[in-house]
Amino acid sequence: MSQIYNFSAGPAALPVEVMQQAQAEFLNWQGKGLSAMEISHRHSWFMSMVEQTEQDLRELLAIPKQYKVLFLAGGASFQFAMIPMNLLRGKNSADYINTGIWSQKAITEAKRYCQVNIAASGESSQFNSIPDFNQWQLNPHAAYVHYAANETISGLEFPYIPETGDIPLVTDMSSNILSAPLDVSRFGLIYAGAQKNIGPSGLSVVIVREDLLGDVLPFTPTLYNYQIQAENNSMYNTPPTYAWYIAGLVFAWLKKQGGLAIIAERNRHKAEKLYTYIDQSEFYFNTIDVRYRSKMNVTFRLKQSELEPLFIKQAEQAGLFALNGHKSAGGGMRASIYNAMPEAGIDRLIEFMHAFKSK
Amino acid sequence: MSQIYNFSAGPAALPVEVMQQAQAEFLNWQGKGLSAMEISHRHSWFMSMVEQTEQDLRELLAIPKQYKVLFLAGGASFQFAMIPMNLLRGKNSADYINTGIWSQKAITEAKRYCQVNIAASGESSQFNSIPDFNQWQLNPHAAYVHYAANETISGLEFPYIPETGDIPLVTDMSSNILSAPLDVSRFGLIYAGAQKNIGPSGLSVVIVREDLLGDVLPFTPTLYNYQIQAENNSMYNTPPTYAWYIAGLVFAWLKKQGGLAIIAERNRHKAEKLYTYIDQSEFYFNTIDVRYRSKMNVTFRLKQSELEPLFIKQAEQAGLFALNGHKSAGGGMRASIYNAMPEAGIDRLIEFMHAFKSK
Numbered sequence: 162m163s164q165i166y167n168f169s170a171g172p173a174a175l176p177v178e179v180m181q182q183a184q185a186e187f188l189n190w191q192g193k194g195l196s197a198m199e200i201s202h203r204h205s206w207f208m209s210m211v212e213q214t215e216q217d218l219r220e221l222l223a224i225p226k227q228y229k230v231l232f233l234a235g236g237a238s239f240q241f242a243m244i245p246m247n248l249l250r251g252k253n254s255a256d257y258i259n260t261g262i263w264s265q266k267a268i269t270e271a272k273r274y275c276q277v278n279i280a281a282s283g284e285s286s287q288f289n290s291i292p293d294f295n296q297w298q299l300n301p302h303a304a305y306v307h308y309a310a311n312e313t314i315s316g317l318e319f320p321y322i323p324e325t326g327d328i329p330l331v332t333d334m335s336s337n338i339l340s341a342p343l344d345v346s347r348f349g350l351i352y353a354g355a356q357k358n359i360g361p362s363g364l365s366v367v368i369v370r371e372d373l374l375g376d377v378l379p380f381t382p383t384l385y386n387y388q389i390q391a392e393n394n395s396m397y398n399t400p401p402t403y404a405w406y407i408a409g410l411v412f413a414w415l416k417k418q419g420g421l422a423i424i425a426e427r428n429r430h431k432a433e434k435l436y437t438y439i440d441q442s443e444f445y446f447n448t449i450d451v452r453y454r455s456k457m458n459v460t461f462r463l464k465q466s467e468l469e470p471l472f473i474k475q476a477e478q479a480g481l482f483a484l485n486g487h488k489s490a491g492g493g494m495r496a497s498i499y500n501a502m503p504e505a506g507i508d509r510l511i512e513f514m515h516a517f518k519s520k
Numbered sequence: 521m522s523q524i525y526n527f528s529a530g531p532a533a534l535p536v537e538v539m540q541q542a543q544a545e546f547l548n549w550q551g552k553g554l555s556a557m558e559i560s561h562r563h564s565w566f567m568s569m570v571e572q573t574e575q576d577l578r579e580l581l582a583i584p585k586q587y588k589v590l591f592l593a594g595g596a597s598f599q600f601a602m603i604p605m606n607l608l609r610g611k612n613s614a615d616y617i618n619t620g621i622w623s624q625k626a627i628t629e630a631k632r633y634c635q636v637n638i639a640a641s642g643e644s645s646q647f648n649s650i651p652d653f654n655q656w657q658l659n660p661h662a663a664y665v666h667y668a669a670n671e672t673i674s675g676l677e678f679p680y681i682p683e684t685g686d687i688p689l690v691t692d693m694s695s696n697i698l699s700a701p702l703d704v705s706r707f708g709l710i711y712a713g714a715q716k717n718i719g720p721s722g723l724s725v726v727i728v729r730e731d732l733l734g735d736v737l738p739f740t741p742t743l744y745n746y747q748i749q750a751e752n753n754s755m756y757n758t759p760p761t762y763a764w765y766i767a768g769l770v771f772a773w774l775k776k777q778g779g780l781a782i783i784a785e786r787n788r789h790k791a792e793k794l795y796t797y798i799d800q801s802e803f804y805f806n807t808i809d810v811r812y813r814s815k816m817n818v819t820f821r822l823k824q825s826e827l828e829p830l831f832i833k834q835a836e837q838a839g840l841f842a843l844n845g846h847k848s849a850g851g852g853m854r855a856s857i858y859n860a861m862p863e864a865g866i867d868r869l870i871e872f873m874h875a876f877k878s879k
Contacts (some may be wrong), residue, residue, distance in 0.1 A: 165553040172761050174558045184546040188539055193523035194839070198720050198766075199533045234594035234722050235743065238757035242741035262587050270742055361557050363593050363722045363760025374546060380739045382601035383629055386592065398597035399715055400865060401722025409555075459608055479555070483560060 166506035168472040169483035170313055170458060170497040171336065171356040177501075179410045190406075197406040203397055211394075213410035215453050216322060221415055224345050224368060231367040232408070237354035237387075240365060241270035242305065244331055246381040247388075248350065249275055250374060250506045252304035256280040258297070258330075260319075261312035262486045262489050263333060271307070274378065278303060286316055289449035294323055305349055307327040311337035311455050313357075314487040316447075318455035322347045329373055337457045338366070340500060341425035349373050349448060352360055356500050357457070360408035366399045391504060415500070432456040432505045433499050438511045444518040460486060462493040472517055479513050524866035528693065528842035529817060529856040531671055536860075538769045549765075556765040558582060561755055570753075573768035580774055583704050583727060588750040590726040591767070593760050595596070596694045597712035598744075599724060603666065603690055605708065605740040606747075607732060608634055611663035615639040615687075617656070619678075620647045620671035621848050633737065637662060646675055649809035653682055664688040664708055670696035670814050672716075673846040675806075675854065677814035680704045686731055696816045697725070699772060699859060700784035704788035708732050713716070716816070717858050719767035721759045783859055790857050790866045791815040797870045802876040818847060821852040828852060833878055838872050846866040 167174035168360060182462055190197040193206065200207050215230050224230060232238070244267075245255060254276035257268045260283045272278050278300045281292040306325045309319040313336040322344065323330060329349025338353040339498060343349065350369040356362035361505060367387065372387040383389055391399055439445045443460045447454065463469050474487045486493035496510060526533035538679035538732040552565065559566050574589050582772045583589060586790045592598070596665075604614060606876065613635035616627045620641045630636050637659045640651040658665060663683045670677040672695040681703065682689060688708025697712040707708065709728040715721035733747040742748055748756055777783055793814060795853065822828050828851060832844045855869060 167554050167558055168561075169558060169560050171758065172558055172560060174554070180547055180555060182542060187543040187546060195526050195533070195841065196539060198539075199526055199528060201528050201531060204528075204842070234598070234760075236593065236758045236873070237592070239741070240742055241637045242743070268724045273739070273742075304733075353626055354758060356761075361762045362561070362758045363761070378739070380632070380737070382598070382599055382741075382744070383632075384601070385741070399595045399713060401720070401763070402594075402715075403762070404760070444622055482554065482563055483563070515878065 165482050166478045166502070166509055167482045168496045168498065168510070170487070170495060171354070172362045172444065173357050173430060173499050174501045175360065175407070175411065176178065176414045179407065179414050180408055183407060196484055200402070202400055202402050209410055211405060214405065214412055215304070217371060217416055218366070219414035220280060221339065221412060221421055222343055222345055222368070227371055228368050229371050229374070229387070229388050231369065231387065232395045232405050233365045233367060233390060233401060235365060236356070236362060237333055237352055238266065238432075240333070240352045240367065241267045242274065243385045243387070244305070244350065244352075245271045245274035246378045246385055248329065248331065249304045250333070250373070254278055254303055256300050256303040256306040258308035259283060260291055260309055262314045262316060263309045263312055263335070264463050267307060267309065269433040271323060272307070275304070279353070280306065283317075286450070288312070289316065291317065291319065291453050294321075297323070299328070301323065301328075303328055305331045307331045307333075309333040311335075311457055313458050313492050313497070315449065316455040316458040316460035317449050317453050318457065329370070336499075337419060337455070340457055342421045348502055350414065352491065353359055355404060355408060357497070358411075361404040362413055364404035364408060365406070367396050369397065376485040384434065427504070428456045428498075428500065431502065432459060433459065434504070434507050435459050435498070435511065438514065442514070442518060445514060457497060458500055459498060461496075461498045475517060476513055481510055481513055489491075523723070524839045524841050525839045525861070525868055526855065526857045527865075527869070529846070529854060530713070531721045532716050532856055532858050533860045534719065534766070534770065535773045535849050541769055542551045542766060545588050552577060555680055557762040558759070561761050563681055566761065569766060569768055573764065573771055576768070576771035576775055577725070580698065580771060580780055581704055581727070586730055586825055587727050588730050588733070588746070589730065590746065590749050591754045591759060591764050592724045592726060592749060593722065594724060595721060596692055596724055596802065597625065599624045599692070599711045599726065602744045602746070602786060603664070603709065604630045604633035604739045605744055606768065607688065607690065608663045608737065608778055609732070609735040611661065613659060615636055615659050615662040615665040617665070617667035617682075618642060618690070619650055619676060621673045622668045622671055622694075626666055626692060628666065633826075634663070637839055639665065640875050642676075645809070646673070647676065650676065650812050652679065653680070656682070658684065658687070660687075662687055666690045668692040670694075670816055670855075672817050673849050674808065675813050675817040675819035677816065680713040688729070689858060696814070697857075698783070699787050701780045704715070714763060716856070717770075719770055720763040723763035725767070753829060763852060776870045787815045787857075787859065787862070790861065790863055791818060793863070794818050794855065794857070795864050797873065801873070801877060804873060814857055816856060818857060819849065819852060820855075827828065830851055835872055840869055840872055
């Protein structure tokens with residue numbers, strides 16, 4: 162079979178060069194005669210590796226000094242409880258922006274710990290758009306404001322960072338972190354599950370302003386306490402070492418590409434190419450407000466929706482893997498085109514779309 | 521450099537055959553053209569794999585039908601909070617047996633959620649022994665009884681399963697699960713971090729009797745709720761897929777070895793060989809009550825303790841990796857000889873110990 166392009170939303174394709182390096186040194190990491198999977202997180206070799214990993218991430222995102230970077234076990238869904246447990250800080254309500262399924266998951270969990278004010282909701286647009294920022298009903302007494310920077314399922318992305326003044330801004334960037342440069346200083350906390358733009362699943366990255374740490378709800382599990390994790394360099398207990406190692410390779414790869422400005426330009430170009438093809442066809446369509454189309458998850462439907470299962474099946478036979486949309490989005494198609502997806506994958510997809518349409 | 525033997529306590533060496541297979545199919549899992557790391561947990565290929573993985577584990581441990589098997593993100597330390605949150609079930613106290621550092625970590629976290637009765641403690645023996653079972657002060661109203669089946673740091677292992685009648689027995693088997701056959705029906709809950717006998721770190725296996733599920737403390741995070749995890753086949757959110765895949769390879773390897781009776785005999789033989797050498801030497805010693813010596817973590821000291829750093833350094837130069845004891849145990853040496861350690865590794869270690877002594 163020729164080269165496969167993997168459009169999985171997550172766990173997702175990682176950069177080919179990263180995977181090749183990981184395979185080459187799988188049994189013999191850095192010539193040390195053993196695998197990165199088989200070494201203690203307390204060993205100096207591992208410690209040096211994770212120091213470099215953090216430094217690379219700090220450099221890529223220009224993370225200011227007053228932010229802690231945590232590498233935590235579990236996916237972003239763990240953060241849905243951790244955020245209220247850590248960030249309520251004596252307050253009893255938080256603002257959430259509802260732009261789709263991932264926002265809603267965060268909201269559902271937060272409601273178990275505090276009053277949730279839905280400051281804005283995309284419901285009236287069936288979550289195809291984001292309410293204008295000047296219409297948001299922000300609560301001046303909220304402990305924080307939470308939003309999902311990119312809704313992976315519908316393919317809807319914030320093109321701007323909301324301005325919340327002194328109220329800490331919290332964002333789920335699971336599916337678009339590291340896709341472009343970011344002004345970290347605008348945030349109180351940024352979190353992301355690794356399995357899209359960072360590495361294997363089972364790891365999350367949390368970037369948090371250190372003055373927000375230390376005042377947790379009394380029943381917070383020790384491992385859910387950001388301050389304890391920060392004080393222990395994310396090694397209070399045994400972390401997901403191999404996933405962390407792969408994240409390090411991905412960060413090094415991003416640096417080698419020239420950094421996030423270059424990555425962002427590539428991502429913009431890839432997404433534009435695909436959306437342009439969709440818009441120009443009479444056969445495919447995308448439902449998301451053009452201002453908020455995701456550059457990471459491009460969803461599309463067939464006007465003849467009964468052909469969608471055939472499209473997905475034949476695409477897979479043609480080496481275009483995992484183009485099926487999420488069941489919560491009512492099916493359809495979704496091409497997740499994270500940093501690791503080369504432009505050649507977009508070209509192959511468009512070629513296939515064109516051939517399928519012609520048939 | 522010749523073959524390295526890795527005595528790391530965890531993340532630990534995995535079976536060579538498993539690592540070779542994982543490397544060979546790293547970029548092309550089951551001939552599918554992509555990595556096991558890069559596929560959705562919802563994909564039928566992944567689902568089939570995890571079904572087989574659970575079936576293999578059930579077969580290896582002869583797990584009765586009324587037990588759920590969970591594959592959860594994070595290490596065993598996550599369970600320290602999850603256990604009281606899930607198993608108090610309206611009661612407000614639990615019994616804990618204190619046999620060393622891992623017991624104590626579980627106790628410290630449990631105290632945040634309930635009254636902890638230390639039903640027995642090895643403190644008077646400096647945790648070199650286990651108080652006789654007939655002296656345990658079990659509380660007949662305890663929600664459960666918790667013990668660490670193997671104390672990884674000191675190298676102390678229960679040779680029996682405590683009999684607690686109707687009170688659910690809970691055990692941390694992180695460092696000795698799958699080292700021998702086990703009567704699972706004696707337990708309410710068994711948990712283990714993966715990074716010793718199962719796979720990479722960042723994954724835990726929990727085996728829990730299903731009638732114990734469903735009554736959690738009100739503030740329990742959704743992902744800490746065993747029942748929700750069980751109802752969702754450990755896929756409420758994205759699980760650590762690659763670690764799960766490696767666990768599957770390890771279980772298949774164990775079956776190929778002939779199952780746990782054969783593994784147990786190998787482990788007994790390996791540990792006996794090493795303890796016999798230590799006991800017969802005038803140079804090395806082990807402090808653990810012979811009845812409770814661990815077959816997984818063999819600790820030893822030098823009578824001339826000032827030579828210990830040299831021992832560890834020269835051992836590493838000789839390809840015997842990570843023999844340093846845990847700092848909490850006051851240093852010394854520890855050879856972790858899990859299932860993956862071949863007898864040849866023990867032989868090489870004894871040869872080295874003999875040569876070092878002679879020098």
